[in-house]
Amino acid sequence: MSCQIWFSYLPGTVTNSKPALGQQLLFDLGIDKKHKLSFPGMLKAENIKKDYGSLQVLKGIDLEVKEAEVISIVGASGAGKSTLLHILGTLDKPDSGKLSINNSEISSLNGDDLAKFRNQHIGFIFQFHNLLPEFTAFENVCMPGLIGGKEKDKTEEYALHLMDLLNISKRKAHKPSAMSGGEQQRAAVARSLINKPSIVFADEPSGNLDSKNAEELHHLFFKLRDDMKQTFVIVTHNPDFAKMADRTIEIADGKILG
Numbered sequence: 001m002s003c004q005i006w007f008s009y010l011p012g013t014v015t016n017s018k019p020a021l022g023q024q025l026l027f028d029l030g031i032d033k034k035h036k037l038s039f040p041g042m043l044k045a046e047n048i049k050k051d052y053g054s055l056q057v058l059k060g061i062d063l064e065v066k067e068a069e070v071i072s073i074v075g076a077s078g079a080g081k082s083t084l085l086h087i088l089g090t091l092d093k094p095d096s097g098k099l100s101i102n103n104s105e106i107s108s109l110n111g112d113d114l115a116k117f118r119n120q121h122i123g124f125i126f127q128f129h130n131l132l133p134e135f136t137a138f139e140n141v142c143m144p145g146l147i148g149g150k151e152k153d154k155t156e157e158y159a160l161h162l163m164d165l166l167n168i169s170k171r172k173a174h175k176p177s178a179m180s181g182g183e184q185q186r187a188a189v190a191r192s193l194i195n196k197p198s199i200v201f202a203d204e205p206s207g208n209l210d211s212k213n214a215e216e217l218h219h220l221f222f223k224l225r226d227d228m229k230q231t232f233v234i235v236t237h238n239p240d241f242a243k244m245a246d247r248t249i250e251i252a253d254g255k256i257l258g
């Protein structure tokens with residue numbers, strides 16, 4: 001399932017000049033700040049419901065996420081956080097309800113159109129990095145772009161750019177087994193960004209890290225938001241991170257509390 005979200009790469013214009021990193025990334029992403037600000041809504045979910053047999057997991061979730069917001073989702077184990085994240089990330093379908101992302105109505109997309117939309121607009125980071133063990137960090141980061149048939153040079157250049165930003169370029173030639181947990185997870189973050197998604201969903205991305213690496217990863221999300229205006233929706237059990245987020249959504253009994 002996670003492979004599908006790798007399959008695209010929106011080519012950006014990578015130049016040889018060296019403007020400020022944040023500015024360069026915005027340029028690479030083809031993001032015009034004025035345009036971005038005029039479309040502040042990134043995600044809107046309305047009355048999302050999901051049952052598994054007789055178990056009503058989501059009983060009507062309404063959620064809006066603005067561009068460049070970092071939202072955390074918290075709740076007890078089994079509350080439905082991953083179920084919701086997968087639905088918001090278009091990896092799963094709700095039984096009912098409406099979802100739009102970046103002004104596209106997801107409920108009306110199917111098959112290839114949905115896969116294409118997902119590939120172009122959505123990044124995923126999982127608790128366990130899911131890097132492919134037989135490939136180097138660099139190959140792992142590039143892979144979603146290359147699988148999508150995009151230009152090798154541009155994909156590699158942008159992968160290096162991201163790896164620099166995430167401070168893992170020195171681990172470029174390392175296979176995941178020769179990287180620390182924090183490095184592996186930062187490579188997974190770079191991989192999630194290679195296709196320049198509109199929104200990144202992360203399911204307990206620091207759940208497998210020690211406290212120092214977890215803290216570094218959390219700061220990284222905010223840096224990516226500040227530098228690239230990247231939008232994040234992050235499920236977490238980490239109370240410190242939940243507090244750092246712009247907004248925290250708590251799920252209990254199939255609904256958002258409050």
Ligand SMILES: Nc1ncnc2c1ncn2[C@@H]1O[C@H](COP(=O)(O)OP(=O)(O)OP(=O)(O)O)[C@@H](O)[C@H]1O
Nearest residue numbers: 052053055057075076077078079080081082083084
């Ligand atoms: N494919 C499935 N089939 C049947 N039941 C499922 C399925 N996926 C999830 N569930 C059930 O739905 C409920 C919500 O699961 P979910 O994985 O969304 O919880 P969660 O909040 O992410 O929990 P955790 O914090 O432990 O990851 C659980 O009771 C789970 O057993």
Ligand SMILES: [Mg+2]
Nearest residue numbers: 081082083203
């Ligand atoms: Mg979960």
